[in-house]
Amino acid sequence: MTGRSGRGAESGLVVVDKPAEWTSHDVVGKLRRLARTRRVGHAGTLDPMATGVLVVGVEKATRLLGHLALTEKGYDATIRLGQSTNTDDAEGEITASASAAGVADAALEAGVAALTGEIRQVPPQVSAIKVNGERAYKMARKGERVALEARPVTVHAFTVTAVRREGDLIDVDASISCSSGTYIRALARDLGAMLGTGGHLTYLRRTRVGPYDLGMARTIDQLAERLEVVPMGEAVAAAFPRREVDADDARKVMHGGRLPAVGLGPGPVGVFAPDGTLLALVEEQGRAAKPLAVFVP
Known part of the structure; x- marks a missing residue:
């Protein structure tokens, strides 16, 4: 992770330990102010009652969120x-009781x-x-x-x-x-x-979203002191298979071209340039790897 306290927003993921009573949207609003950008989103909503891991994307990393939301x-x-509620959790009204x-x-x-x-x-x-x-x-x-x-x-x-x-x-x-x-x-x-x-739920804490767990998560107060961002390349390599390509294939991917499949599917695959720069997420379909998102201009 890298810490930021200066100007401008770095593209990457922020792993938040969401507090109780906050909505996921509340967290996004707070991170927009801390990162000084409107381009912030989250992967997988947590109910206000729940605490724990909420993965937030900043700038270009917002394009990863739909894919991260599908992970385990x-x-x-x-x-x-012994009790049922109308919301199936403790925030609702008790609708029935049975010993x-x-x-x-x-x-x-x-x-x-x-x-x-x-x-x-x-x-x-x-x-x-x-x-x-x-x-x-x-x-x-x-x-x-x-x-x-x-x-x-x-x-x-x-x-x-x-x-x-x-x-x-x-x-x-x-x-x-x-x-x-x-x-x-x-x-x-x-x-x-x-x-x-x-039955109903009285407590919920999310401990993991894909590879991102509570050990990586930071509270709102900690992030207000030091905004820790997982850089794009590191975020993709942690969550998806990694594919390194040569200069010719890097140019193809940068322009939205397809690559031959190499058997890393079926989910997203991170494609990296020879110098380690993250280029894109691709998905293998048949014999081709089709770009899902390209991250370099």
């Missing part, structure tokens, strides 16, 4: 069994196992999914029940780390690794539904 993510979560006191450890383990692997998941009612051009959460706020379709997601790991029983409630701590588009709130809701108790 990690979370630490607490799921409360979880009788849920055995074996039943809990079976429920978690059923939600691991390739599953189909219905997004929460309060989500940013668009239905007929309108965000689901806006429709939910108007009291409309939205028919959302189940979508395929992959939960690579769903590991219970602690179980706390108190009266009719059970709090389940878990570490989860999952594909892009997976809602941890929906896992809480579905685990509660499987066990007949209802």
Whole structure:
């Protein structure tokens, strides 16, 4: 990482440890002021309740964000069994209660196992999914029940780390690794539904987005003192396969030309010049590697 305190914005990624109660947009607004540029965006929204890794792109790095958002993510979560809410998390209103006191450890383990692997998941009612051009959460706020379709997601790991029983409630701590588009709130809701108790999320901390984890993340206060930016080349090399090309192929890529595929796909591949300069992201399709984004003039 490099630190900046002077003028102008450097292109690269800022790995933020998002505080609770801040929206992802709040973080972007703060980073625009710190980096002194409007060209700032984020990869993968975090709900206000959630804390943890939010990857923010500055200047040219905003063109990486759509590709980074598709990488695997990690979370630490607490799921409360025995209560359902209208948002599937603790920010909503309790809509139903059913004692979880009788849920055995074996039943809990079976429920978690059923939600691991390739599953189909219905997004929460309060989500940013668009239905007929309108965000689901806006429709939910108007009291409309939205028919959302189940979508395929992959939960690579769903590991219970602690179980706390108190009266009719059970709090389940878990570490989860999952594909892009997976809602941890929906896992809480579905685990509660499987066990007949209802369930919702009371705590969520994102620990990783692709290769960027909490060890690299900085708080807002730390970034206000010293804006640490992961340079473009380093950011791409950490997240995607690296391909180094000769001067002739570098010229082709710089002008938006295609290269022969070399078997580094199927996702984005970072292309670097002989001197190590990042040139582009490409994607292999058949025998050709097609530019997704070119970063040099």
